[in-house]
Every structure is written in C-alpha cells, then in structure tokens.
Amino acid sequence: MSSTIPMEISEEFAADVVLADDITGYRAPEPGAVSEVFLTGATGFLGAFLLRDLVRQGLVVHCLVRGADTSAARARLEENLRTYELLDDIDPDRVQVHTGDITRPLLGMERDVYDAVVGRVGAVYHSAAKVNFLTIYKWLRKSTVEATHGVLRFAQAAGATLHHVSTTGVFEPGADREPRGELDPTGPPENLSLGYTKSKWVAEQLVREAARRGVPVTIHRPGQVWGDSVTGACQPNDFVWRFIKGSLQVGLYPRKFRLAMNMVPVDYVSAVIVAASRHPEGTGGTYHQVSPDTLDSERILRLLRGAGYDLKEVSILKWMKAVAADLTNSMAPLLSILVESEKVEVAEFADELTRDLLKDTGIVCPDIDEKVFGGYIAYFVRAGVLPAPQE
Template identity: 80%
Template sequence: MTSTMTTEGAEEFAGDVVLADDIAGFPAPDPQTVSEVFLTGATGFLGAFLLRDLLRQGLVVHCLVRGADTAAARDRLTANLRALELLDDVDLDRVRVYTGDVTKPRLGLAEDTYAGLARRVGAVYHSAAKVNFLTLYKWLRKSTVEATHGILRFACAARATLHHVSTTGVFEPGADRPPRAELDPTGPPEALSLGYTKSKWVAEQLVLEASRRGVPVTIHRPGQVWGDSVTGACQPNDFVWRFIKGAVQVGLYPRRFRLEMNMVPVDYVSAAIVAASRLPEGTGGIYHQVSPRTLTSDEILRLLRGVGYELPEVSILRWMKAVAADLTNSMAPLLSILVESEKVEVARFADEATRDLLDGTGIVCPDIDDKVFGTYVAYFVRQGVLPAPGA
C-alpha cells in the first residue's frame, strides 16, 4: 500500500540485516525422504492451511504454539482449525503440539525438548508473523527479525531445510513498473510504507544471507492472502475485508476509490508452498504465490452487488465521514492509512519460476470470480461477521 513514509531511514536497518555468526550451512536433505516437519504459525490463517496440506502428505507435523501449557496450546490450535472449518480435514493424531515462542531463546523450549525435536524433523515451515499495519518497525523487530534468527538456528541444529514465508510487500509499492519477478531486487526498506513490510524485508535479508552461507532455504512470497476458494473460509482482519465490512456497515461505497490489490486464495498459496517444498528441485528457490490479475475497487463493488448487497456510491469524503462517525466500524482504526495515502495499491508481480516448478502438479491459482466471492460472503455470514445480503 502506498502511504506517507514513516521516519525510519536506511540507518534503522543497517544493524538488523547482519546475520549471526553461528548460523552456518549444511547439505540439504532430500525432501522426499522427510517424514516429520516443524511448523510455526499453525494458529494463524495461512499456517492452519499449511498444517492441513502437510498432513495430507502423510507427514507428522510438530507445531510450536503459544500457551500456558500443552493443553491450552492444543486448545488454541483446535479452536483455530474449527473457526476456519478445517478441523474435519486434519488428522490430529499426527500433530504434536509444543508450547513455545519464536521470540525466545531455543524457541521457548526446554533444552532436551529442543534437541529432541532437532533430531526428528527434516524441514521447518516458518509462517508465524505478527501482522499489524499500524505498528512501527521497531515494535515488530523482536517478533519478526529476532525470531528469524531463532528459526534459522533451529533449522541448522536440525540440519533441516527452512521454508520461509515472506510477502510480496517486500517490493516497493507502485503499479507503474513492470511486474516484479521472483529474482528482482526488493526494497529498499526506507521506501516501504509499513513497519510490517519493513520487518519482513529485513527477515528475508537474513534468510538470503543464510542461503549464501549454504543453509538450504526456500522463500515464499504470497500476495494478499484471501479465503479458501472451496469452503470460503477467510480471515476477517485482512485489509480488504475490513474495507468491505466497513462499506456494508455504513451501507455506502466510496466512488472512484483507487484500490488495487493482488488477492490470492489461501488454498492455492498453501498447496503451492507445500508442493514446492516436497520437490528436490524446489530447494533454494524464491517463489511468488500470486493471482494472475489484480482486484480493483470497481470489481469489488460489482461482486458485492452480485451477491445482494445494495450499496449506493458516494464521494470518498462522505464515505470516510460515515465510517468515522461509528467507532465500531471495521475501517475506523485504518482511516489514517487512507487519509495519508494517495491510493491503496500494490506492485504487479510475475510468477513464472513458480508456475514452471508447479507444472504437472495440477496446482493452479483459482480466479476470484462471482462463485468464489459468494463462498467468502457465505462464510462470513455463517460466522456472524457480515449480515446476510438484504437483511
């Protein structure tokens, strides 16, 4: 998203992009022989789908989950799967839950537990992230940058391939440039508008340096992750869904709002990451999980009207005033981003390397058409996030 720059300059990141000396390379394991893996972020959105798809590969999945104890951590995991309507698709008998924290030494695990896990797993999937579009980089350093050091140390201890989930947000925003391909330069960090994307850029630099040292890694950059194209399960705190809910709450839609985002279904993102991670030729690559086309504000309005929401168009100023008048509106906390922004957009992305790798797997990105969008709305109605159209 394009907005006014924060006060963080290049010097803010100079010390943070230095990889710790104790992280050293090792030979990559054959992914097709790996039977046990380690996953962070399973209580998040993408992480829950990664858990499902890893289990579909017949793997044993060891999940790091925050919680007062193992029972509480497992309850958090189960509740997240249930909310995303994934619980019936997950074989919990092959899930091992550990209470821990990616920001702590040894991931918050006891020394013997840490060592025992390192002996068992052959791949590490790091999808945990603190997503906050309003927080400065310095407040995300620990949860993103320091955590990446910890995950890299664990991958080295396990001699396991690291599959690192980054974001296309590491590219400077702007749709006026050619599509950014997997190997195109990212940043610079001072040009990124959000503390979150800056922290992800720094974390990615650490992973790239680890790769140069011989640590086997893959980097995955999803676009804006939307719901499951089959069940409709979505995350309600996604920026675009907050925008949609905010419009439904006030019963109005902003005219000529310059919104253009690369929305990609979560089931495709997860399937693409897992498939790439299981192919020997996938190790060491950078992959984009993106949609072939962007979604504009006009298209979102057409989709909303198609499912039955009658939203009159008004000026952007009148719409923002209506949102600001209701502190319970889902967009009220994010109005500052819109006020500061010339427009809300992302760069355009290419994914040729990703599609070449997935050729023959049958994994392709579904289009977000009327049918898929209808499943998203139906899920949110079931969850009580949106009123039924016409209610």
C-alpha cells in the first residue's frame, strides 16, 4: 500500500508526494567498500565539481549524460568541464559516460546498459535539476518529481546509497524565527515562492518516504551556490551574478535594495557532499552546505567597487527603468522576481549536525572576501561575461 507524507498539503501537491509502491528498502554497502558510483547532473555546475571530487577519491564515476550517442555525450561533458576549468583535473580513465535522460524509463538507458551499471555501482549522487526560476511547478514535475522515482528505482536495483541534492529553498521564507537546522520542518510548499523550490520540496518528501521504508539515503541542502573559491569558476546564469552584470551594463546600482542570500562556494558544497557520503556514519543524515553569513546588497556593492567598478547609486525605481529600457540587459527578464524578492524576509540556516560530522576533516566554508570575489570577477572577465574593471 502506498504511503503518503504525514502533513496537510493542498490538492496541487497531494498526489505528487505519494511514493511508488515498488520502491522498498534494502541494505547498501559500507561507504569505504564502494569503488564505483553513479552521478546525474555532471553537465551542470555543482555536478561538474562533484565529478572532480569523486574522481579525486579514486572512484570510477558513471555519468548519465544526454546526447545522441556516447561520443556526443562525452563531448558535452568535456565542454562543461572545460567551461569551469576542471577538465585537466579529472582522470578520463575514471569517467564512464552513459547516454540517458532522468525523465525517461530506465533513466533513458538501454536495458543491457542499465543492468550492467546497476551491477557495478555502490552509491548514487543525484544532482541533476532543471533550475528555472521563471517556470511554474507543473512544468518542473517531470524533470524533478517524476525523475526522483526513476533515480530511487535505479539506486534500489543497484543496492546503492542515494545521495540526494536538495536546497535550502525548501524552507519557508522568513527571518522571524531561529535559523533553520537540518532537522527542522520544511515547507509547506504553498508558502514557497518559486516553482523550482516547490518541486525540490516535493522531491525531498519522496526521498524521505523512501528512507522511512528502509532505503539508505542522505539529503544535502546547499545554500545559493557560488563560484569556486580557488579558481573563481562561476555559473553566469546565477541570479545574483545576473543582477551584478545587469547593474554593470547600466552603470547603476539600486540604493538600499534588499537582496540578502546565503552564498556558498561550490568547492565547499562539493567537498561536504563527498566527505559526508564517504563517512562511515554519514548515511541517513541530512546536511546543510551553508555559509555562516548572508551576502547583502550593500556588501556586494562594496566588493564591486573594491574590484575596480565605478557604479552610481540610484533609487530602485530609476535602476529598474534603466534595466527595462535595454532588452539585452541580463536582468530584464527577471525584474518581476527581483521585485518579489525584496518583499521576502530571508531565512537563516544552521549546520551544526553537518559540522559535527565533518569536524575532523578540516573542511570549512571559505569567506567570500575581496580575494575570493576578485577571483570570480577575473573568471568572468576571462570568459567574456563581464567587462574588465576600470582599475
């Protein structure tokens, strides 16, 4: 008999939080005994860094990649790694590429390939996600919610631990209570502002129900993932970077704008996920990859000026008019989200359980200071995304 999530939610989500009957519990190998793993989302931002760090652990990584054939899929993967300056850090002999699609039966793989891979891997890292802040929930169901059933079935067939990448966005916004810890209640989905965060909340409920049935899982909730604190490699479509680029395009910056987010370097997020997944006591936990501090609009402006950019502060209305007047501005399509974001009280997050698990690893979250931020600017200038600073 199907199990449902024990909470009152609206009809829009009620059917989606029901986990399929055929997903049942099993025993996975100990982390130290795993030598081959399966990774979704390797052509994404976080997924690229997970691939690097998993290979650094001496693991063979089987990557699910969309493509017309294996050669095209591998070329896609390599181009993504090249974009984030990771290609030379990865031993290609430890990377196996399989064409597929997480939204299709058997994850889009041929039956013989599927059976061969599940017979070899002992852990599954699910970082694939369709990140679109403009899309409503129902258009993300297939890629996020339905795909979670397929990934859980794959993990079950492999007898593997599932390491599921969620987001701190599953928490209801608001700064009126204590920082949200790993074990605090999330949602309700009706109070989440984006279709993306709603879909991630539902997917996390499915994974939690699987855990209640005995499926070995870990859940990871990164904050807003920013660039590598060492190389500066960033994703240009990040909301805050589009805000920064849009401001540079018009030469203006909105005065006293409320934009505060928990920005966390991608190399830290990846390091925590991999370390927790390899820890003998890590399975079954929920872990936050967050920064101790939020990054607000005023601090971003100071960092930009420190990097050499000359920006004039104006009212938010004047800034929005300037952005809206240029359809090529990177923030033009996102102005409606920006307006809504200013109304939201940003939540704070705690990560005591995560830091306790990793206390002997030496892994700490780097500060996004002038040096790290300067590395981000340098990367975007190299990539032709941002103009060079005036100084």
